[in-house]
Amino acid sequence: MKKILVANRGEIAVRIIRACRDAGYVSIAIASEADSQALFARLADEVHALSGTSPLQTYLNQQAILDIAARSGADAVHPGYGLLSENAEFAAAVEAAGLKWIGPSASAIDLLGDKVAARGIAKKVGAPLLPSVDDGHLTIEQAKAFAEEHGFPVIIKAQNGGGGRGMRVARGFEELEPQFAAAVREATIAFGRPECFIERYLERARHVETQCLADQYGNVVVLSTRDCSLQRRQQKLIEEAPAPFLSDRQVSQLTESSIAILKAVDYQGAATVEYLVTPEGDIYFLEVNTRVQVEHPVTEQITGVDIICQMFKIAEGERLDIVLPTIKQHSIEFRLNAEDLWADFSPAPGKIKRLQLPAGPGVRIDFGYLEGDTVPPYYDSLVGKIIVTGSTREEAISRSRRALAELSVEGIKTILPLHRTILDRAEFVAASPEDFQVYTRWIDAELPTLCEAALAYKQVNVPGREPPVNDAQAFKVEEEEAPTYRVGIKAPLSGLILEMLVSEGDMISAGDVVAIMESMKMEQSIIAEVAGVVAKINVSKGDFIEMDNDILGVD
Template structure:
């Protein structure tokens, strides 16, 4: 087992990893930018190393600084959390070259699944259902026209190196294709330094349902059932729940088996998520695979009583998994609390938190790194907390979330708490009748 793990991340996920490491008797090293000197992950780690200024490119994305921090503290493993370098093949390989265990996918695995066009081709070969569309990268606009005609409108153009909704364009008719092609490539080039595009059939009334998987170094994988992440704004998830209100036992078995098939086909090691689009007829199609821990992993932990971070560490240390699949015994909902103003088009709202009161009680979990007096820096993602409720039924979980949101007090900055409170009263949410288009018609009151 590892003696010391460096967490190459910040905020609540860094604190989350530190907690499990401490329970396992493993020493921890926090890294931080100058903007995060007062963050709780710095305070609760055994050691902390400043790796640069506030800009991510000069700190949390600076591979040489992170490797140096691991070497000077004699860390024998690095946990990347999510975001930043968690799905960076070069960083995974760099850790290997320096004889530091990367707690995540290998560089080869990330290369295979990180590029969406390659991932789709790999999943087709594995026999996992995929959305109809281009076979790999679209060569040029002439090829784009041909693929669109073969696929049939509406279609979705996607950046091959994309994420977070960047480089994506829905095209409903042929005359709009050229503008979508040009703007998607331009956005992708600016965001990722790569303008390669691929195309898929646009799934109407889609739900975004993902399956949590764990694979070990012996080629064995299992799943931990689904999470419904359909409530999104600009392809960014706002709230998640498990089990999905759209799910049936038959569909869960089919999707779970497909996710395990995907993981075992590529001999996946570590925690990962196989993401699917599910249409209104409950046909499901592979969308992408995230080769890391997800923001929303706590709801899975709550309904199957399973520490995913602990399992990541065990698998990285060479411990085999049990091989059995896990199914939800309860219902859990997560609301992402962001420092954003929901009444001003979710505009980011960094600043100083003057008052912070967290809700409590049975079935309430809060993952956060902030406190009264904490200064939210403008340099990073605006998520400051995750509020999770767990209960015997979905109705109870919603009612518990309403009560918890009413108790949650954060003053000094605007947050998305009012949005989530209104969401929990929305008739379509209460009935489970929502898709990825839900937010297009949602209006704050």
């Protein structure tokens, strides 16, 4: 390999481009119109334009990316995470074009990306599994029978899903049917396939995972464990390595089953095998992510292994020759998302007017933006990550408080106050397994209390400055004709229309869901606030719409 096309954007594109520089490869960036001046585009050796702004037009446009790879003389593609990273069709197309795919084979992605198939593999190698119905043809009747046998709560999951999408929890029979329908709909919209499965839902389980590397010669190495329990709506916000308060027996069980699962599919590349750990210490297999993870830096910090560069070596056909040191450090990662904590985590794109980053011992910054850059509304809300490492968990927490106190962002809203608040919570900073009380729904359950405490850290506008707004230069709103209808149902955010659920002429009632849209990877149901007849629909599935523009008009 000589020239690597980075089929991604934002902070992971920056991370891969820097790794290319370290390893001596030429980096090729692809940039949408909204990202033409982005940090990753500025850092790459070459940058090629993608026409349009929406993900479908740009970073999910397989043919456009393959055309750029051909024109640029690239001989390899690194997909990063998200977008096309776990798309078996794209992986196969890259290899069919004569390029190296820096990741697992298309067949391995297919097998492990299908949650039902992955569960079958896990069962075959003896990994522990929760009770489920996962024959690939789940019906509401089967779901009801399962709930009657195993009790509530249960979770319905998209068979081909990931990233927290297509997952719905039901805590009673009255919730089961609507949640089942919602999971099927989300699965169809997000992944193009409606198949779902159902399993027991563990209310207070931790999310623990293993970071793995595998080469084409059958060697699999588990670098470390991680704990990713601090999540909001199944989206990870804080991760740490190694996972705290695990026994040697638990670590061995996680390691052995991870290796067995990956060997069963002749895996090569980076992988993360995810599990749930109950308060009683029981472990259950969850899924495999066939890509590099957002949280990979915490493992790099405690092991000294550059995971991206190892992916390069594996793609080059080299054998893994990693000698793992005894882990004597602890690392914590905080995702800085452009979201409004006090508006239910609504995406908050805009221009970063001022950015003061922390530094000092143990602090690593992986950001996709710098001061003066604009966070566009079309993509993921992740601005960057603060990774803090210490010789012990206690030191990592202490350094984290210092680092987050130094961090300052103006011009956009972020979830920084939430991170600062969590560092003051006894359930997280606990020094014993008995006192360590966080679990996957802890943030959701504690959110009112956390928000109240976070008010002390709330970002305020500097006197004399305008409140945060989107950069008008980057996002121009076309003047629209005067509406010909009584009232418009507006987009609450800038984003992509995933599905229109009504047609012109339909009667709607207040409270009806009329459309589904996505902003920065967050799905939003558009609710009618008035009753009437749909007079005009202004957008179609796949269109991008600016915040406060009318999705449809009602008479």
